[in-house]
Amino acid sequence: MSSVRVVARVRPLLKHELGKDIVVSAESLNDDDCTKSIIRVPNPKNDIESYSFQFSSVYEESVSQSELFEAEVAPTVKHLFNGYDTTIFSYGPTGTGKTHTMRGGKSLADRGVIPRLLSSIFRKCRTIEKKTNGETQVTVTMSYFEIYCDRVHDLFEPPEKRTPSGLAIRDNHGKSVVVGLKEITCGTLKEFDHLYDQANVNRSTSATKLNAHSSRSHAILCVKITQTTESTVLVSQASAIDLAGSEDNRRTDNNKERLVESSAINKSLFVLAQCVEAISKKQHRVPYRESKMTRILSLGQNNGMTLMILNLAPTRSYHLDTLSSLNFANRTKKIEVAEVENAPIYKALVKPLATSSLGATGGALNRQPLRPLAAATNANLQEVGKKKTAEKPTKAFSVYNDRVSVARPSNVPSQNQGVRRTAIEPRQRSPKRPADAGTFGSRPTKTFRPTEPTMTKASIEALIAQRIDEKLAEKALQDASAAAPALSAELQKRLDELEDRIDAKDDDERAEGLQFLLMAKQHQARGEEPSALRMFKMALPYFPGNDKLKAKIHRLEERIASKKFSDGSSFSQSNATHAVQVHHANSVNLIAPLQSQPKSTKAKVSGHDDGESADDDFAPAPGSDHEQSYASDDSFHYKPKVRKTKKTTRKLAVFHDASENLSSREQSPRTKSLLSIINSRDVSKIRALKGVGVKKADAIVGCLLELGDEEVQDLESLAQLNGVGRKTVENMRAGLTVDWGF
Numbered sequence: 001m002s003s004v005r006v007v008a009r010v011r012p013l014l015k016h017e018l019g020k021d022i023v024v025s026a027e028s029l030n031d032d033d034c035t036k037s038i039i040r041v042p043n044p045k046n047d048i049e050s051y052s053f054q055f056s057s058v059y060e061e062s063v064s065q066s067e068l069f070e071a072e073v074a075p076t077v078k079h080l081f082n083g084y085d086t087t088i089f090s091y092g093p094t095g096t097g098k099t100h101t102m103r104g105g106k107s108l109a110d111r112g113v114i115p116r117l118l119s120s121i122f123r124k125c126r127t128i129e130k131k132t133n134g135e136t137q138v139t140v141t142m143s144y145f146e147i148y149c150d151r152v153h154d155l156f157e158p159p160e161k162r163t164p165s166g167l168a169i170r171d172n173h174g175k176s177v178v179v180g181l182k183e184i185t186c187g188t189l190k191e192f193d194h195l196y197d198q199a200n201v202n203r204s205t206s207a208t209k210l211n212a213h214s215s216r217s218h219a220i221l222c223v224k225i226t227q228t229t230e231s232t233v234l235v236s237q238a239s240a241i242d243l244a245g246s247e248d249n250r251r252t253d254n255n256k257e258r259l260v261e262s263s264a265i266n267k268s269l270f271v272l273a274q275c276v277e278a279i280s281k282k283q284h285r286v287p288y289r290e291s292k293m294t295r296i297l298s299l300g301q302n303n304g305m306t307l308m309i310l311n312l313a314p315t316r317s318y319h320l321d322t323l324s325s326l327n328f329a330n331r332t333k334k335i336e337v338a339e340v341e342n343a344p345i346y347k348a349l350v351k352p353l354a355t356s357s358l359g360a361t362g363g364a365l366n367r368q369p370l371r372p373l374a375a376a377t378n379a380n381l382q383e384v385g386k387k388k389t390a391e392k393p394t395k396a397f398s399v400y401n402d403r404v405s406v407a408r409p410s411n412v413p414s415q416n417q418g419v420r421r422t423a424i425e426p427r428q429r430s431p432k433r434p435a436d437a438g439t440f441g442s443r444p445t446k447t448f449r450p451t452e453p454t455m456t457k458a459s460i461e462a463l464i465a466q467r468i469d470e471k472l473a474e475k476a477l478q479d480a481s482a483a484a485p486a487l488s489a490e491l492q493k494r495l496d497e498l499e500d501r502i503d504a505k506d507d508d509e510r511a512e513g514l515q516f517l518l519m520a521k522q523h524q525a526r527g528e529e530p531s532a533l534r535m536f537k538m539a540l541p542y543f544p545g546n547d548k549l550k551a552k553i554h555r556l557e558e559r560i561a562s563k564k565f566s567d568g569s570s571f572s573q574s575n576a577t578h579a580v581q582v583h584h585a586n587s588v589n590l591i592a593p594l595q596s597q598p599k600s601t602k603a604k605v606s607g608h609d610d611g612e613s614a615d616d617d618f619a620p621a622p623g624s625d626h627e628q629s630y631a632s633d634d635s636f637h638y639k640p641k642v643r644k645t646k647k648t649t650r651k652l653a654v655f656h657d658a659s660e661n662l663s664s665r666e667q668s669p670r671t672k673s674l675l676s677i678i679n680s681r682d683v684s685k686i687r688a689l690k691g692v693g694v695k696k697a698d699a700i701v702g703c704l705l706e707l708g709d710e711e712v713q714d715l716e717s718l719a720q721l722n723g724v725g726r727k728t729v730e731n732m733r734a735g736l737t738v739d740w741g742f
């Protein structure tokens with residue numbers, strides 16, 4: 001057993017924070033110790049008192065991406081190849097550097113943990129293959145998904161292919177797996193970079209007041225390593241998770257859409273905190289299932305090694321958020337994880353699986369049985385119980401000291417001190433994590449006094465604020481779901497019901513058949529008939545003799561075949577769907593997608609044709625366990641949203657040939673619309689303007705954030721923003737239509 005390893009990283013001041021109060025300082029435990037392991041933060045109510053929190057390591061502003069990786073992540077690669085699963089996740093308030101740590105920037109020096117991890121993995125693959133003269137073959141496969149508003153979406157699929165319900169999660173031999181994820185084999189770092197960049201474009205990000213590129217979802221990258229010899233197969237998995245950051249909505253000025261996202265983010269992080277609290281208080285029930293993120297992360301349940309990187313911002317404006325994250329991290333580090341190695345599977349024993357093509361969902365190979373995940377119970381508790389009779393653990397790197405101490409003037413930065421600390425030399429830090437340490441997280445034994453955090457006035461206030469946020473979150477989510485179209489809600493309900501039935505039958509082999517049927521339905525709802533057909537065929541062996549299922553497969557085959565002949569010039573459904581969504585999403589619409597939208601898009605978004613309802617009523621054999629499940633199954637129709645056509649949409653003249661000019665005081669509706677999009681600081685909306693690409697949108701939002709609360713008042717000012725110019729402004733305006741309402 002080892003604890004979850006928790007390290008803290010303090011980011012440098014950003015441009016607009018220069019000169020601001022710094023309240024976070026990193027310290028070493030002893031004066032003669034040059035490595036830092038303590039974070040000290042003053043009491044928000046009384047600056048001369050401070051709290052200190054101890055972690056396995058603390059990384060200051062000046063620590064580079066490469067130093068962090070070498071010290072914390074590189075040593076795990078060896079264990080990964082020895083069959084241990086590893087989980088690395090970043091946690092912290094919004095804008096503190098989680099994505100910077102996990103993904104990083106484009107330059108070599110800026111690359112974050114994930115690309116560096118992949119680089120090490122590919123290097124290790126080559127070394128192993130070379131050492132064994134090719135006798136051991138190593139394959140690396142990846143899946144990448146996000147949890148956005150508690151829905152799981154595949155990031156290897158473009159957003160227009162998403163279903164409203166998202167993908168389902170299953171418990172599979174003690175592990176939570178996402179059903180229907182794409183799993184991609186990747187041979188080189190270059191291939192990975194390409195795939196990862198593409199997928200990140202699909203991730204939900206937006207500009208908020210606190211971060212120009214705020215992640216609006218939790219992103220989970222799973223890298224599966226399969227080492228195959230003539231007789232054995234060893235599978236292990238690294239999961240790298242970039243959590244979305246908690247947001248104090250009193251500071252964000254989030255609009256309704258951002259608020260709903262923020263509420264979902266805060267809610268899942270709140271559930272995570274509750275899970276951690278339940279584990280650390282040794283409660284029997286841990287509420288993993290109350291959010292998809294906690295279900296997947298399964299902190300303390302998954303065997304293997306877990307590293308949490310706590311990201312912190314140094315300034316006073318984050319003070320309460322920083323304290324609440326530190327409290328969370330402090331509890332997390334006490335969670336113990338069983339380091340169970342995945343043993344090799346002997347090929348002769350491998351039973352061929354029907355799920356082999358499902359990638360991450362089914363896995364091409366059966367894993368060695370891992371500790372069962374009692375989905376809602378505290379696995380940690382059992383281990384802790386055992387521990388009492390067993391020998392005492394010697395590792396004590398996770399001790400917390402929150403005693404309020406009188407600040408030492410030399411160590412606690414005072415206001416506007418702008419403390420910049422010197423980098424820790426990697427050589428000085430390296431002995432902390434010897435590359436050949438027996439197990440992940442091994443540390444020199446230190447003896448500290450474990451003390452439970454006491455509740456202070458500040459932490460009670462922070463807790464109350466968090467609870468209020470949660471209530472708001474729930475309400476906002478309820479409002480959002482109430483506003484969703486009825487049919488989509490019904491579809492959602494059906495899918496959820498089917499999921500529940502499958503969950504209830506987890507141990508039943510035929511539940512797997514139901515999973516295929518669910519996936520088939522999801523593919524069908526997305527109009528992906530060939531994939532739906534494949535899934536129906538995979539379900540067939542689980543329902544032998546089910547004539548209706550056979551008939552459905554037959555009809556689907558016929559329909560696909562006939563489409564191939566007759567549908568040569570059909571308009572891409574996904575494009576059409578996308579165009580419709582763009583139309584709905586903004587009150588100001590982009591002309592181009594709507595002009596290219598053929599009439600047929602109104603008719604259908606799903607793959608169902610008119611004859612579909614008739615052939616959608618297959619059911620398992622009478623009397624079978626699944627008979628009930630399919631009683632109402634043919635309601636899996638996905639009706640298109642009814643698009644309200646605007647009465648008149650008139651294309652306006654571009655500004656230079658209308659009466660208006662750049663500096664004109666009288667603004668046309670089109671100009672007003674453009675300026676409101678710009679002032680929304682929403683990268684995705686700005687990116688949708690004509691002639692604006694990702695880079696330009698980023699540059700615009702960057703400039704706007706530097707303006708602080710100021711807004712762009714006219715086209716002239718807009719044209720003066722970095723990288724914009726008159727031509728771009730003309731283009732942006734030309735791409736807008738305005739509803740004149742007659």
Ligand SMILES: Nc1ncnc2c1ncn2[C@@H]1O[C@H](COP(=O)(O)OP(=O)(O)OP(=O)(O)O)[C@@H](O)[C@H]1O
Nearest residue numbers: 011012094095096097098099100211214215244245
């Ligand atoms: N160690 C660092 N060095 C330099 N810049 C950093 C560092 N950490 C973060 N930043 C910068 O801080 C800003 C916010 O970082 P980032 O987007 O990674 O935050 P986040 O925690 O992922 O936020 P959110 O939860 O909103 O997605 C970015 O501009 C990023 O480049």
